[in-house]
Amino acid sequence: MKYLNIDDHHREAECAEDTVKSSELLVTRLDELRAELETLKGTERVKPLLDSGYILLDLVGREAEAHAAAKEALTLAIEDEQWQPAVEACDIIYQAGKDDxxxxxxxxxxxxxxxxxxxxxxxxxxxxxxxxxxxxxxxxxxxxxxxxxxxxxxxxxxxxxxxxxxxxxxxxxxxxxxxxxxxxxxxxxxxxxxxxxxxxxxxxxxxxxxxxxxxxxxxxxxxxxxxxxxxxxx
Known part of the structure; x- marks a missing residue:
């Protein structure tokens, strides 16, 4: 399942080499999303912002960036009454672990x-x-x-x-x-x-x-x- 926290231990079972490769793939995908965002305006930005946010949560020390991406996505989603993306944005902000x-x-x-x-x-x-x-x-x-x-x-x-x-x-x-x-x-x-x-x-x-x-x-x-x-x- 996509959203549920079912197994907190699967990452610990990965070897260091696999973890590095996975992080490299995530960074590559993040760069692609950021390039895409440069061409988009308004509510077109919601999905790539959310995709970026979830990727950033999986990268060590990138929680503040995930938070920022999700906050922008939340504002846009609420304005356009996109409720599913709005909740995804809230999920990312929560998992980012900041004051809010x-x-x-x-x-x-x-x-x-x-x-x-x-x-x-x-x-x-x-x-x-x-x-x-x-x-x-x-x-x-x-x-x-x-x-x-x-x-x-x-x-x-x-x-x-x-x-x-x-x-x-x-x-x-x-x-x-x-x-x-x-x-x-x-x-x-x-x-x-x-x-x-x-x-x-x-x-x-x-x-x-x-x-x-x-x-x-x-x-x-x-x-x-x-x-x-x-x-x-x-």
Whole structure:
């Protein structure tokens, strides 16, 4: 899968020579993208900026450049109502690890839940939130439950099966860490789900909205959510 953090250890298994070759290929591709960007204006720049941003994240010490590319892409994408690229930009800004990382994650989750973009990307943003949240916090449980809901409602075919399995595993991991391993049977897991009201979207989605408002106060959002909501078809 493209966006999800499934295996953090595969890079460690690569030999040094392969890593150098991979970096050289990335730099070559980055140079190509930058040459392309010199010929483009406006929203034509969004995709090569995002491609550049993801490449820069894979190059040691290039996070600031990735951040800059993604910020430009985010502004252009929002202006043109390109929601999928906007969330990708938020993903890059978050992974760049600068001061606005949590704000970018918050904005990306809001867009990824509000708009019917690729469900894998929405789930990836929620996975980031799970990773950011303390073990004993209900926020991780709400994020994982939302990920399960999005996977079930938006994904189809093979993607539905893969995302359904992934999000189910994610929710199970959150349950175990939230209860210090006490959810070791289906019965106990169901009790935990009921206690935290994680079975009804009408209850856990408003809680997610509250979490996002805590992470980024209303007066610090990068865009007007009410204005964006007003454009959503009934």
């Amino acid at each position: 990382a949590v704000a970018a994650l918050t904005h990306g989750i809001w867009l990824g839940v509000t708009y019917p973009i690729d469900p894998e990307l929405s789930v990836a943003m929620l996975q980031h939130l799970v990773e950011e949240t303390p073990d004993n916090s209900d926020g991780a449980a709400v994020a994982a439950a939302t990920a399960c809901y999005i996977a079930d409602m938006r994904a189809e075919g093979k993607q539905h099966d893969e995302l359904g399995f992934f999000t189910g595993q994610l929710l199970g991991q959150v349950a175990r860490r939230h209860t210090n391993g006490a959810c070791d049977t289906q019965e106990l897991f169901d009790i935990w789900m009921d206690r935290l009201e994680l079975k009804e979207p009408g209850k856990f989605l408003p809680r997610l909205a509250m979490i996002l408002d805590v992470l980024v106060p209303t007066d610090q959002w990068w865009f007007d959510r009410d204005a964006l909501r007003s454009k959503i078809p009934e």
